[in-house]
Amino acid sequence: MSTSERPRKRGRQAEAARNDQLVLAAAREVFTTQGADAPVAAIAERAGVGIATLYRRYGTKEELIQKLAVLAAEQYAAAASRALDADDPWEGLAQYIRECVAFGSFSLAPIAGTIAFTPEMAAAGERSDELAEKVVARAHQAGVLRADATTLDIHLVVEQFGRRAPVPTDEDDNNRERLVSLVLDGLKARPENTTLPGNPPTAERYARLWNKP
Amino acid sequence: MSTSERPRKRGRQAEAARNDQLVLAAAREVFTTQGADAPVAAIAERAGVGIATLYRRYGTKEELIQKLAVLAAEQYAAAASRALDADDPWEGLAQYIRECVAFGSFSLAPIAGTIAFTPEMAAAGERSDELAEKVVARAHQAGVLRADATTLDIHLVVEQFGRRAPVPTDEDDNNRERLVSLVLDGLKARPENTTLPGNPPTAERYARLWNKP
C-alpha cells in the first residue's frame, strides 16, 4: 500500500500532524484504563512526546477530555450505523453492543460532572443517541429483543463494561467478552424470561450525570 | 427488642465499643463508593469520629483494608450458606449473586496488589470459595445453570457489579438490579443459548490480582 496517496507534509509539520494523532490515541488509552484522573504526564509519556507538545494542542486537561468525549460519541454513532447496515436486526444490535464495549470510552463517565458540557459534546451525543435508538427500535420491531429492555438499558450495559483494568491483558478481554455474551443471551426475547425488576433507567439520570443545563 | 440482653458496658467503654462498629461500617461504605484510595479522613468523618479514634484501632490504612477484606469474605461465605439452605438450587444461586452484588465489597478488588495478603485473608477467602463452589455445583447438578458457566464466571459477575457510584441513589440501585436480572436470565440453562466464547476465567488471575505468593 502506498503511503504517498495523500499529499504528505514534510519535516516538522509532518511530525506535528503525527503527534496530534499520537496524543489523542494515548489519551484515549490512558483514560480508559487509568480513569479520567490519570496524570497528564502519563499521556505524554505514552505518546512518546513532551508534556509541552500536548499542552500546545489542548490548553487544558479539560479541553482534552472534552475532545475525547466528542470523538467517543462519534465512534458510537459509527458503530450504530454499521449495526443498521447489518441484515439481521439481532446481529446488528449484538455487534453494536460488542463494539461499544470494546471501544470502552464510557470510562469517561466517572468524570461526568467534573468537566463542562460543551455544545460540541451535545451535538455529537444527540446524533449518537438517535442512531442507538434506531438500532434498538429495529430489534424490538423484529421481536428479537426482550420487550422490557429499553435503549437506556443498553446504555447501562455499555457503561457498565466500559472500563478496563490498569494494564489490560488478553485474559481480561476474554473475560469481558464472556460476560457480555452472558448479557446478550439475557437480552434475547424469550417467553420464559423473567420480567426486569423496577423501572427502566431515566434520561434524567444521564442529564444529571453530565452537566446538562 | 431489648437492648439490654448482652451485658452492656457503660461510659467511655461503651462509646469505644460503639465507635468500633461505626468505624468499620463507615469504612465499608466509603471504600465501596469512593474506591480504596478514599482518604482516611472521609471515613472518620462519616463515622462521626475523630481521625485519632480510627488510628487507635488500626495502626495503618492498610490494616483497616485487610480487616475489611476478611469481613467481606465472611459475608460472602454467609451468603453462600444461605444459598445452600434454599430449597431451589436456582433460586439459591440467584439469591447468592444478588446478595454479593448488593453487599458490593468487591470494589476492594481494584486495590489488589497494593496491599499485602495476610493469612487471615487467605483463610477467610478459602472458606468463602469452597462454599461458592458448592452453590454452583448444586445448580449444575440440577441442570438449571448453563453448563459452560464456571464458579469463576460467577465471581466475575459479582466483581463487575461490585462497585457503587460516589453517591449511590435509589435509581442507581434500581438500575443495577435490572442489569443483574439480565445476567441471571443469561445464566439460566437453555437449549438455545449461545456458547460462551473463549476460555473460562482462571484461578491464576485472582492469585495474581491479589498478591498471593
Next chain:
DNA sequence: ATATAACGGAGCGACCCGCTCCGCAATCAC
C-alpha cells in the same frame, strides 16, 4: 481531687499533579 482512658482535630512532611517557561533542534526563507 487526682489519675486514667478515650477522644477530636490541627498540622507536619511527603508526596503528586496541572501547567508554565525556557533552552534546543530541525526546518524554512533568502
Next chain:
DNA sequence: GTGATTGCGGAGCGGGTCGCTCCGTTATAT
C-alpha cells in the same frame, strides 16, 4: 550560509492532598 521561525522536551513551580502524629480536652474511675 545565515538568521528567523516553528515545534520540541522536560525541569520545576505553586498548590493541593493524604497518611499519620501529637497534644490539649473531656468524660469516667477511684
